[in-house]
Amino acid sequence: MRDGRRRLVDEELPRLRMPVGPLENLQSLFSDPVSDVWLEIGFGAGEHLIHQAEANPHxxxxxxxxxxxxxARVLAEAEKKSLHNIRIHDDDARPLLERLPAASIGRVFLLFSDPWPKTRHHKRRFVNAANLDALARILKPGGEFRFASDDAGFVRWALAATLAHDGFDWTAKGPADWRERPPDAIATRYETKALTEGRNCVYLRFQRNGSTPGPTPKKA
Ligand SMILES: C[S@@+](CC[C@H](N)C(=O)[O-])C[C@H]1O[C@@H](n2cnc3c(N)ncnc32)[C@H](O)[C@@H]1O
Known part of the structure; x- marks a missing residue:
């Protein structure tokens, strides 16, 4: 890692890292007032996170x-662009999901998550019943869960698992809704690689339904 980025990790990350201990009012984590809090899981090199933070300063x-x-790249870009609306969890997202308050998040992005294509590894896929319960608990009613992938098998898996969960509705009205990237998003690094190599990408948007936060029972 370059010296500049090492400095950011040593000096800025402790300041921007999500605090340990109970999380109550997420909006109070930010120095400027914010009207909502969105979460990106597995942001990779962070280009989508930076784009969204710059486009949505509130x-x-x-x-x-x-x-x-x-x-380190996100810290560097946030400093360069003077973004004050990003906090970092530099670890596995799953324990963080458990700590976030119920109905506290307006939007979750899970973009080009590892597809684990081998059958014996499918259980490692981030989209599974336990994580969908966690996402349903933290999302506000009407909040959005965005998923994208270039792996057809993982797309089918994620669509089936999320449709089987009572907490989510798929918002697509026609093919353009899953074939085209949402207009407010940009291509991530993995997405760009997939498109360059000729693979189709699929974009799924689900709405958190109902008004009762918390894990929802599975359909029989
Ligand atoms: C295939 S990469 C995609 C990165 C980025 N979203 C993109 O589209 O370019 C998947 C990313 O998810 C991260 N990841 C995997 N499991 C994770 C977890 N449990 N919590 C948070 N991030 C995770 C990996 O470190 C990796 O950076």
Whole structure:
């Protein structure tokens, strides 16, 4: 890692890292007032997170990513662009999901999450019943869960799992809704690689339904 980025990891990350202990009012984590808090899980090199934070200065962003070079890149870009609306969880997102208050997040992004294509590894996929319960608990009613992937098998898996969960409705009205990237998003690094190599990408948007936060029972 370059010296400049090492300095940011040593000096800025402790300041921007999500605090330990109980999390109550997420909006109070940000120095400027924010009207909502959005979460990106596995932001990789962080280009989408930075784009969203720059485009939505009144939203607070939590980015979860254990890959330290990606974290360093986000810290560098946030400093360069004077962004004050990002907090970082530089670790596995799952324990963070458990700590976030119920109905506290307006939007969750899970973009080009590892597809684990081998059948014996499918259980490692981030989209699973336990994580969907956690996302349903933290999302506000009407909040959005965005998923994208270039792996057709993982797309089918994620669509089936999320449709089987009572807490989410798929908002697509026609093919353009899953074939085209949402207009307010930009291509991530993995997405760009997939498109360059000729693979189709699929974009799924789900709405958190109902008004009762918390884990929802599975359909029989
Ligand atoms: C295939 S990469 C995609 C990165 C980025 N979203 C993109 O589209 O370019 C998946 C990322 O998810 C991160 N990741 C994997 N499991 C994770 C977890 N449990 N919590 C947070 N991030 C995770 C990995 O470190 C990796 O950076």
């Amino acid at each position: 939203i607070g962003f939590i980015g979860a990513e254990p890959f330290i070079n990606g974290v």
